[in-house]
Amino acid sequence: MIMHACVRPLAAASLLALAAGPALAKTPDDQLVIGFSMTNILTLDPAAITGKETVQVLANVYDGLVQLDPVNRSEVQPDLAESWDVAEDGMSITFHLREAEFASGNPVRAEDVVWSFRRLMELNLAQASFLKTYGFTAEAAETAFTAPDDRTVVVTLPQKVNPQLIISTLGIVGPGSILDSKLVMENERDGDMGTAWLSQNSAGSAAFALQQWKSNNLVLLTRNDNFWGEEPAMRRIIWRHVPESQSQRLQLERQDLDIAFQLAPADLNALQNKDGIEIQTTPSAGFYYLAMSMADERFQNPKVREAMRYLIDYKGLNDAILPFFGKMHQRPISGGFFGLLDDPGYTFDPERAKQLLAEGGFPNGMDVTLRALSDDPFLNLATALQGSLAQGGVRAEVITGSGDQIYGAMRERNFEMIVGRGGGGQLPDPDSNMRALIYNPDNSDEARLTNFQGWRTSFMDEELNNLIDAGASEADLETRRQIYADIQNRIDEVVPPLIPFSEVVTSAAYRADLEGFVVNPSWSTDLSTVTKNR
Amino acid sequence: MLTRSRTRGLLRQAGTIAVTLLGLLVLTFAIGRLMPADPVRAIVGEEATQDTYMQVYQELGLDRPLPMQFLMYLRDVLTGDFGTSIRTGQPVLNDILTVMPATLELATLAILIGATLGITLGVIAAVKKDRWQDQVIRVFSLMGHSMPIFWTGMIALLIFYAALGWVGGGGRMEDYFIGLVPEVTNFILIDAALAGEWEVFWSALNHLILPASLLGYSSSAYITRMTRSFMLDQINQEYITTARVKGLSVRQTIWRHAFLNIRVQLVTIVALAYGALLEGAVLIETVFSWPGFGQYLTSNLMIGDMNAVMTCVLLVGVIFIALNLLSDVLYRVFDPRTR
Numbered sequence: 001m002i003m004h005a006c007v008r009p010l011a012a013a014s015l016l017a018l019a020a021g022p023a024l025a026k027t028p029d030d031q032l033v034i035g036f037s038m039t040n041i042l043t044l045d046p047a048a049i050t051g052k053e054t055v056q057v058l059a060n061v062y063d064g065l066v067q068l069d070p071v072n073r074s075e076v077q078p079d080l081a082e083s084w085d086v087a088e089d090g091m092s093i094t095f096h097l098r099e100a101e102f103a104s105g106n107p108v109r110a111e112d113v114v115w116s117f118r119r120l121m122e123l124n125l126a127q128a129s130f131l132k133t134y135g136f137t138a139e140a141a142e143t144a145f146t147a148p149d150d151r152t153v154v155v156t157l158p159q160k161v162n163p164q165l166i167i168s169t170l171g172i173v174g175p176g177s178i179l180d181s182k183l184v185m186e187n188e189r190d191g192d193m194g195t196a197w198l199s200q201n202s203a204g205s206a207a208f209a210l211q212q213w214k215s216n217n218l219v220l221l222t223r224n225d226n227f228w229g230e231e232p233a234m235r236r237i238i239w240r241h242v243p244e245s246q247s248q249r250l251q252l253e254r255q256d257l258d259i260a261f262q263l264a265p266a267d268l269n270a271l272q273n274k275d276g277i278e279i280q281t282t283p284s285a286g287f288y289y290l291a292m293s294m295a296d297e298r299f300q301n302p303k304v305r306e307a308m309r310y311l312i313d314y315k316g317l318n319d320a321i322l323p324f325f326g327k328m329h330q331r332p333i334s335g336g337f338f339g340l341l342d343d344p345g346y347t348f349d350p351e352r353a354k355q356l357l358a359e360g361g362f363p364n365g366m367d368v369t370l371r372a373l374s375d376d377p378f379l380n381l382a383t384a385l386q387g388s389l390a391q392g393g394v395r396a397e398v399i400t401g402s403g404d405q406i407y408g409a410m411r412e413r414n415f416e417m418i419v420g421r422g423g424g425g426q427l428p429d430p431d432s433n434m435r436a437l438i439y440n441p442d443n444s445d446e447a448r449l450t451n452f453q454g455w456r457t458s459f460m461d462e463e464l465n466n467l468i469d470a471g472a473s474e475a476d477l478e479t480r481r482q483i484y485a486d487i488q489n490r491i492d493e494v495v496p497p498l499i500p501f502s503e504v505v506t507s508a509a510y511r512a513d514l515e516g517f518v519v520n521p522s523w524s525t526d527l528s529t530v531t532k533n534r
Numbered sequence: 535m536l537t538r539s540r541t542r543g544l545l546r547q548a549g550t551i552a553v554t555l556l557g558l559l560v561l562t563f564a565i566g567r568l569m570p571a572d573p574v575r576a577i578v579g580e581e582a583t584q585d586t587y588m589q590v591y592q593e594l595g596l597d598r599p600l601p602m603q604f605l606m607y608l609r610d611v612l613t614g615d616f617g618t619s620i621r622t623g624q625p626v627l628n629d630i631l632t633v634m635p636a637t638l639e640l641a642t643l644a645i646l647i648g649a650t651l652g653i654t655l656g657v658i659a660a661v662k663k664d665r666w667q668d669q670v671i672r673v674f675s676l677m678g679h680s681m682p683i684f685w686t687g688m689i690a691l692l693i694f695y696a697a698l699g700w701v702g703g704g705g706r707m708e709d710y711f712i713g714l715v716p717e718v719t720n721f722i723l724i725d726a727a728l729a730g731e732w733e734v735f736w737s738a739l740n741h742l743i744l745p746a747s748l749l750g751y752s753s754s755a756y757i758t759r760m761t762r763s764f765m766l767d768q769i770n771q772e773y774i775t776t777a778r779v780k781g782l783s784v785r786q787t788i789w790r791h792a793f794l795n796i797r798v799q800l801v802t803i804v805a806l807a808y809g810a811l812l813e814g815a816v817l818i819e820t821v822f823s824w825p826g827f828g829q830y831l832t833s834n835l836m837i838g839d840m841n842a843v844m845t846c847v848l849l850v851g852v853i854f855i856a857l858n859l860l861s862d863v864l865y866r867v868f869d870p871r872t873r
Contacts, residue, residue: 027709027710028710031709031710033709033710039833039836042576042577042620042621042622042623042837043623048577050577050578050579050580050581050582051579124585124586124589125577125578125582125586125590126577126578126579126581126582126586128586129581129582129583129586132583196623199622199623200623200624211713212713214632214825215619215621215622215624215629215830216621216825216829216830216833217825218705218709218712218825220712220713236710236713238709238710238712240704240705240709240823241823241825242704242705242823243820243823244688244704244820244821244823246688247688247691247703247704247821247822247823250691250692250695250696250703251703251704253696254695254696254699254703256702256703256708256709401570402570402571403575404570404571404572404575405570407580408570408572408575422580424581436581448584449583449584450583450584450587451581451582451583451584
C-alpha cells in the first residue's frame with residue numbers, strides 16, 4: 001500500500017522526463033554553431049581584447065585595411081584597402097580604400113580608419129603594444145595616421161622599420177580593426193571612446209555583426225546585410241561556451257556543434273577516425289619552451305645553458321605529450337615565416353650534457369626548481385623534463401600553480417627554471433618572435449620590460465639586439481634573409497636561456513560536411529566562406 | 535502585538551544578520567586579495583607593456599591601501615551600488631539577474647525531484663527497515679551521495695544524450711532557438727510560455743531535465759537518509775502502536791501520524807539542500823555548459839573580479855539566512871508547540 005502511494009510521484013517524474021521527448025539534432029543549414037571556451041573573453045572591444053578566442057570571434061566582425069593570408073603566412077591580402085603603395089624612402093604607406101559600408105549603414109571613410117588607430121594608441125590597452133613596438137605613440141598618433149581625402153589613408157612610420165612589418169601588423173585583428181567612428185562616438189560615456197559600449201556591441205564592416213554577447217554563455221553573430229564582399233551562406237554564427245572538452249566532443253558527434261575549437265588531445269584522438277568528422281591542425285603562434293633565469297648565477301655560465309639543450313627529449317616530448325598541442329620545432333622563429341632555417345637537429349644526449357656541466361663547474365650536477373602551470377600539457381611536460389634532466393644530473397623539483405604563480409614569478413624574474421608557452425608569432429614575421437623571445441634593450445630590474453621574455457630571463461646580448469633592430473628596419477629582402485640567418489646562428493652559439501622544443505598548433509574538429517573552413521594560423525579564421533554541403 | 539522583549543529579540547536577530555554578512559564580506563575580500571589571481575593581468579594580457587599594466591592597475595583603484603579599498607566597496611554597497619564586473623563590463627547586479635534565473639530554474643526542478651524521491655524512499659526504507667527494500671534504497675542513496683557529480687553528469691550525457699538521444703546536450707536549449715524568445719524574466723520556461731513558443735519550451739525542458747534529475751538524485755541521497763532516521767524515531771514511539779491497535783491501517787498510521795510529526799524537520803533539511811543547490815551546482819553547470827550562478831561565481835573568482843565575487847557571496851549569505859528564517863517560520867506553522 002505504501003509502495004502504491006509512493007509510486008505515483010515517481011511515475012509523474014518519469015512522465016515529465018518522457019514528455020521532453022527525443023532531442024532534435026543537426027544544426028540548421030544556414031547557422032553555424034561553434035563550441036569553445038569563453039573563459040578568457042573579457043571584452044569585445046578590439047582595442048582591449050587579449051588572447052586567441054576573441055580574435056577568432058572578431059575576425060568575422062571587423063575588417064582591417066589588409067588581412068593575413070590563412071595559408072601563406074608571409075603574405076597579406078587586401079581587405080578594406082584595395083591597394084597600397086610604399087613611399088620611395090620607405091617611411092610612409094598609402095592605403096587606397098574600397099567603397100564599403102559598416103553594418104550600421106554608415107560609409108567606411110578614411111576618417112574612420114585614422115580614428116580607429118588613434119583611438120587604439122590613446123586608450124593604450126592590450127592591443128596597442130603591437131604598434132608601440134615600432135615606435136608609434138599616443139602623442140604622435142595625430143601625425144602618424146592621416147587622411148588626405150575620404151578614400152586615402154597615410155601611415156607615416158615614426159622610425160625606420162621595414163614597411164611590410166607595419167602592413168602585416170595592420171592585418172592583425174585588434175590593432176588593425178577598423179571601427180565605425182560615428183556609431184561608437186554616439187555611444188561614448190564619460191570620455192571612454194566607446195569602450196564600455198563596445199564590450200557588448202560591435203561597429204564593424206565585416207561579414208557579421210555582433211547581436212549578443214553573454215559572458216561565459218554565448219556570442220551571437222548575425223549576417224551583415226551591408227557587407228561589401230560576397231554574401232556569406234550562414235545567417236547566424238553561434239559561439240557557445242562549452243568549457244568541458246568531453247561535452248564538446250559529444251555535441252560534435254551528435255551534430256549539435258559544427259566546429260569544436262577547444263578539444264583536449266584525448267578527445268581529438270578519439271575523433272580522429274570517426275566518420276563525418278574532420279580535424280585540422282595548423283601551426284599557430286608561439287612555442288613550448290624550457291627557460292632558465294640568468295639572474296641565477298649558475299645559468300650565466302653558457303656551458304650550463306648548453307647542457308640543458310641536450311637534456312630535453314625533443315622527440316619523446318613531441319611524440320608522447322604534445323600531439324595536437326605542438327609540433328617539433330627547435331628554432332625560435334615560427335614555421336612558415338620568412339628567413340626560418342632548418343632545425344639544428346639537437347637531440348637528447350645526457351652524456352654530452354654531463355660533460356658540459358662538468359666543464360661549467362658542476363661535475364656533480366645541480367638542484368633546481370622547475371615551474372609549470374598545473375594544467376595540460378604543462379604538468380606532463382614538467383614531469384617528463386624532470387626525468388630527462390635527472391639523467392644529466394640536474395635534480396629538478398617541480399613547482400606547479402596558476403598563471404599568476406608561474407608566469408608571475410617569471411615576470412618578477414624570481415624563478416630558476418620554467419616550462420612555458422609563448423613567443424609571439426601572431427604577427428607573421430620573424431621580428432615578432434625575436435622581440436618576444438630574445439630582444440632585451442635594457443636588462444636592469446627597474447626597466448620592467450615584462451613583455452619581453454629576454455628581459456624576464458635576464459638575457460641580454462648586444463649583438464643580437466643590433467641584429468634584431470637591423471632585421472626590422474631592412475627593406476632589401478635578401479639582406480634581411482641573411483640577417484635572420486645570422487641571428488639564428490648566433491643563437492646556436494650563445495645559447496639564450498630559453499630553449500624552444502615545440503611549436504604551438506591549433507587543432508579544430510568539425511563536421512565533414514562543412515566546406516570552406518580554413519583555420520588561420522594568426523587565429524583570424526574567416527567564417528564567411530563556410531558552407532554546409534548537406 | 536510586539537512586546538518590548540519581542541522587539542528586542544527581532545533587533546538582536548537583525549544585528550546578528552548584519553554582523554554575519556559583514557564578517558562574510560571581510561573574509562571574502564581577504565581571500566580574494568590573498569589569492570594568486572591578478573585581475574589586471576587578466577585584462578591586459580600576457581604581452582602588455584608595463585605602462586599599460588600600471589594604467590589599468592590605477593584605473594581599478596588597486597594602488598590604494600587594502601583597508602581603503604574595502605571601505606570604499608562597503609560605502610558603495612550601502613548606497614546600493616555593487617560595482618561593475620571586470621569580466622563582463624556590466625553592473626554586477628545586472629549580471630546576477632541574468633545568471634540567477636538559469637540556476638533557480640535548475641535548482642528548483644532539482645529540489646522538487648530530490649525532495650519527492652528522497653522523502654518517498656526515506657519513508658519506505660524506514661517502514662521496511664532491514665528488509666530488502668531498505669537495503670536497496672540505502673545502496674541507491676549511498677551511490678547518489680558518493681559518486682562525483684561531474685562524473686555522473688558525463689556518464690548520463692553519454693547514455694541519455696549521445697547514445698539514446700532522449701535529452702538535449704549542453705546549454706539551456708537548442709542553439710538555433712537562441713534569440714527567438716524575448717527575455718522577460720530570464721526563466722526560459724516562463725519566457726517561452728509567455729511568448730507562446732512551445733517548441734522552445736519543450737527544447738528548454740528537454741535540456742533541463744537531465745541536469746536537474748542528476749542534482750535531484752544527488753540531494754535526494756541526503757534527504758532519504760534523514761527522512762529514514764526521522765521516521766524510525768517516530769515509528770518506535772508508543773502513539774504509533776496505539777494507532778495500529780486502534781485499527782488504523784499502516785498507510786494511515788504512517789502518513790497521517792508519523793509523517794506529520796517529521797514535517798518540521800524535513801522542511802529544514804529540504805531548505806538547506808535547496809540553498810546548497812543554488813550556490814553549489816558549479817560542476818554540473820560546467821559539464822552541461824549551463825550559464826548559471828555557480829559558473830559566474832567561480833570564473834570571476836579565478837580572475838580576482840572582486841566586485842562580482844563579493845556580491846555573489848553576499849547573495850549566498852542572504853539566501854541562507856532567508857532560508858533559515860523561512861524554516862523558522864514554517865516551524866511555527868507546522869509545530870503548535872512553538873506558537
